[in-house]
Amino acid sequence: MLKVNNIDVFYGNIHALKDVSIEVKESEIVTLIGANGAGKSTLLKTLSGLLKPKSGTISYLSQQINGKQAQSIVKSGISHVPEGRRVFSNMTVEENLELGAYLRKDRDSIKKDIANVYELFPILGERRKQQSGTLSGGEQQMLAMGRALMAKPKLLLLDEPSMGLAPLIVKQIFEIIQMVNQQGTTVLLVEQNANMALSIADRAYVIETGKIVLSGTAKELQESEQVKAAYLGAL
Numbered sequence: 402m403l404k405v406n407n408i409d410v411f412y413g414n415i416h417a418l419k420d421v422s423i424e425v426k427e428s429e430i431v432t433l434i435g436a437n438g439a440g441k442s443t444l445l446k447t448l449s450g451l452l453k454p455k456s457g458t459i460s461y462l463s464q465q466i467n468g469k470q471a472q473s474i475v476k477s478g479i480s481h482v483p484e485g486r487r488v489f490s491n492m493t494v495e496e497n498l499e500l501g502a503y504l505r506k507d508r509d510s511i512k513k514d515i516a517n518v519y520e521l522f523p524i525l526g527e528r529r530k531q532q533s534g535t536l537s538g539g540e541q542q543m544l545a546m547g548r549a550l551m552a553k554p555k556l557l558l559l560d561e562p563s564m565g566l567a568p569l570i571v572k573q574i575f576e577i578i579q580m581v582n583q584q585g586t587t588v589l590l591v592e593q594n595a596n597m598a599l600s601i602a603d604r605a606y607v608i609e610t611g612k613i614v615l616s617g618t619a620k621e622l623q624e625s626e627q628v629k630a631a632y633l634g635a636l
């Protein structure tokens with residue numbers, strides 16, 4: 402579904418992604434794990450058209466998308482939930498969800514999809530009229546995911562959904578990621594929480610200072626001594 406081939410991305414003269422290649426197949430959950438500053442967010446921003454690679458190619462559903470505008474990438478079915486869950490804080494939950502569908506023309510099915518988001522995240526349904534800025538961190542993460550789903554993505558890019566959330570909420574969010582995947586959405590999940598990410602992923606890549614240093618099935622990486630030492634702590 403998605404093939405990233407040998408991309409290099411720079412911020413001025415900072416070489417943030419170095420010859421990065423990854424692949425995501427339809428219906429998979431693939432995770433990219435790595436420490437702070439390794440280049441995870443940079444890769445997602447490049448996939449969604451916010452940054453342009455200096456070299457290399459990105460092909461999605463057999464079409465080259467590097468260099469395309471972010472809006473046309475969303476239209477082609479890639480939705481990005483950025484780090485720090487930026488919701489529109491002075492709008493209600495429901496207004497945020499409606500905004501997620503702004504590129505869609507099928508107004509009739511939008512209501513149905515909002516109902517589906519409330520089914521996935523019942524707490525959002527209870528808070529539909531609440532100003533989003535007053536939601537808890539976990540609820541805002543759910544809203545950011547729900548809003549991305551309103552674009553009906555084929556591929557969902559999630560940037561550190563666990564960041565700053567209590568373990569119980571993280572568990573809930575990860576269960577929902579699995580449900581969304583089972584409903585037919587392919588997922589590329591960027592995480593520092595390697596343990597949780599590997600527990601739900603099919604395959605994984607490890608990125609260190611802009612380079613992919615390891616890849617394999619999630620199970621292989623969970624068992625790798627290198628990953629255990631660097632990312633799984635004493636688990």
Ligand code: ATP
Nearest residue numbers: 412415417435436437438439440441442443444484
């Ligand atoms: P984190 O989880 O902390 O966000 P990350 O793995 O997502 O980490 P990136 O945000 O992709 O890392 O950053 C990769 C590298 O690029 C870092 O060295 C970072 O300092 C640098 N970088 C990121 N954004 C910019 C920017 N706008 N201008 C200059 N350098 C940047």
